[in-house]
Structure formats: C-alpha cells, structure tokens
Amino acid sequence: MITGARTSFQIQRDVVYALLLRELASRFGKSRVGFLWVLMEPVAHLVFPIAVFGFMLERTIPGVEYPVFLTYGFLPFLLFKTICLQTMDGTRANRGLLSYRQVLLMDVFVAKALTHCAVSASVFAVVLGGLALVGFDVLPPSPIELFGVLALTVALAFGLGMLFAALGTVSPELKSIARLIFIPLYFLSGILFPISRFPEDWLPWLAINPVLHLVELSRHAALPDYELVPELGAGNPLALAIASVFMGLALYRLRWLSRAAA
C-alpha cells in the first residue's frame, strides 16, 4: 500500500522473505556457535554409530559402505523431524510478529520450512563433502529421484506438523507426546541397521511407518545397487503426505491452528 498497491501474492512473497531473513538472523546472528551447532549436531549423530557399528556391519550390506548408508538414512530423518517439530511450534514462536496484518500464521510456517530446507541443503553438502574427502563414493546415481524423495519428506513433515499444531491447541501436553514419538521412530525407521536385519514377519508392521519408506527410498536413490524390499515404496508416504497437508490446511482454514491452547 505504501509503495503502491501490491497483489496478495506480492505481499505474501515480501512477508515470507522478511520472515526468512529474520529467522536466519535470529538463528545465526547471535553467535558463531549457533551456526556451528547446526552443522555439528547431525555430524555428532553420525559419528557415534559409525564408530560403534561401522566395523560390525562392514560386510553385512554387500556393496554399500556403512557411513554412506547411515548418512542417506539419517539426514532425511533429521529433515523430517526438524520441519515437523518446527511447524508444530510455529504457532507459539512468533506471536509478536502476527500483530502486523500482513503477516499470517501460514507465512510463519512457510518461512520456517524454507529456512530449514536451506539449512538442510548446507548440512547435506558439508556431510557428503566431508565423506567424499575421506574417500567415500557419495554421489547418488539418481539425483532427481533423491530430490523427489526429499521433497516428499518435506511435504509429509509439513502436513503432520500442522496436524500436531492443531492437536496442541486442544492441549499442549499432546505436543510433548508428539515430540516423544521421535525417539522410537528413530529406531523403527531403519536408520542404524538395514531393514533386512529385522525379523521378516515384522515387516508388514514396520511398513506402516512412512518415515521408514522415506529412509529406504532415499537410500535406493542414492546408493548404487541398493534394493528396496517389496513392502516399501512411495505409495504410503505420498498418500499420507497428501492426506495430512489437506487436513492441516483444512484445520488452518477453520482457524484451529491460530486459536490459543486452552
């Protein structure tokens, strides 16, 4: 309005851009430690299992080096977890900024997700670059497929994050439960061990978990000759992503997400 009338899309673009810069500034502006931590956290999560299980599993996954295997499983999981939790907490985080009529809650969600996509991209680059320097073969044979899997991961995390946020307006404790789910989820998503290490009759049950599908799809796209078990595929996470984004947006329209927790 002040610089002549803007269209809704231009306003949203301006707002998301402003939030993005704000998000980066408040995350990295304060100290260099903040920036280091963002990089060190995933590295710390990777180093420990590599040290412990690396030797044990050296020969169990034919043709695959364990650190590369772990990286392509853990980084999508971390991407999923962070975007899901950040979206869930997005309702609480920037209350003050919503006092400007241009800024909508959805802009906050989108800006947070975009920020984290950018941060994840640099984490991917640093970790894979580090592995390549040490002499591992990290280049994915089907990069477009890998990109698609990661996009699907972001969509599912975003949708579920909105659903959790809506649950959080019913009772904040439900958010803590959602946060706790990620601990068993880490072990049930086949990040440390290949899925073939689980008993075979567990597979139909394990395959309910969409994150397991995403983790294995990521490896399938990134590691040469890595086979998917027939129970897994893009169908489960795709269906859940569409359903959760749809429901999340519907609840957003009904203002479930913006109402304060009782």
Added chain:
Amino acid sequence: MIRLEKLTKSYLTTRGRKVVFRDLTLEIPGRANVGLIGRNGAGKSTLMRLLSAVDLPDTGKIVTDGRLSWPVGLMGGMQGTLTGRDNVKFVCRIHGVRGAGMREKLDYVEEFARLGRYFDEPVATYSSGMRARLAFGTSMAFDFDYYLIDEILAVGDADFKAKSRRVFAQRLKQACVILVSHNMNLIRKMCDLVVHLDRGAATLYTDVELGIAAYEGAGGEP
C-alpha cells in the same frame, strides 16, 4: 470511516466460552480521532486486535476505506532477540519498502527514537521507555489513515512525550488516531469523539465529556 457490522468475538477459556462482543454494530465517521475507553476487561484490546486484523471475528466484519496501522503498543511487533535496526527492517520489508526507501525509514527511526548505540543492540535489553520510543518511532515512519495506539503515549520521559506529541500532531493533520487509554486528560486533549465499551456494548459519544462521564459512571477510575 470504519464500520463494524454485527461483530461477534468469543474466546475459549478453561471455563467455557467467553463472549466479548455479540452482534456489535457501530459506525465511526471518517476524519475523527477516536478514544476507546472502558474498564479493564471491557474488550478494548480485543477491539484493537480485531481492527488491526491480528485476530479475526467469529462472525461479522469490519469495513473501512482507510489504511489502519498495526497496534502501536509496548509489547508485540518487536522481536526481543533482534536489534532495533533489524526489527525496523522487518517492518519495512513486510510493507514492501526496500533499498533507498528502507534507508530513509531507518534514518528516520534512528533520529526519532534517539537510542544511540542501542539501536544495534537486541530489543530485549531495552528499557520500557526505549521500547516505546522505538515502537512509536517506527509507526511514525509509515503513512496510515488511522494509527491504532494502545497506551503508549503515556510512557517515556517528558522530553520524549513532548516530541512525540509534536510529531504526532503533525501526522494527525492528514491522519486520525484510535487511542486506547485510561488517561482521561489525554483523551480530552486528543480525541474528537469517544467509544465507551461496557458489558459487550459499544456506545459512541460525539461529546467527549459525556462519554467520559458514562465511563466514570460505569465504575471506571476518574
């Protein structure tokens, strides 16, 4: 002109739904400075939130032909972890002000708020007076038809008060103010009419003194 059409707003509390307004209809004529008065809990802040579109009504709508500011108050709108400068930049960006326009606004706010080196310190380290100067200065940097002011003119030292009154008076030649205050002298000085909120009803008084009398009659502090 601002028209409230059958406005209903309620909040969910642990003890059920609390209705602040039900079917509130009111027309505030254009080119008038409005004082919003009422006891604590009468719904002044809620009405401000609705006017500034921070919150949406359950039903009904607000029609206006003017540009309304964000609610200029002590809290809200400023991110404590960011510096004063970054906060002003944020406000510029969401209003689509970039480049030279942004530098101009930054200079204006820096000049107006007189924060010195604190302009580049996190807002969380500010005193309430400094916060008020920053918030008020930022709002004065932008052109609106209505400024929504929530109690903020009452803070700061005498010097700042005098200065902000002067700048504000200048602004009010083209714009109007909607002022929430418990300070009746301020209401008398600044407002052409008052809206008295009481028990979910809003009454418009074109005579400021009558409105203040109604407020005091309803148990408000004189």
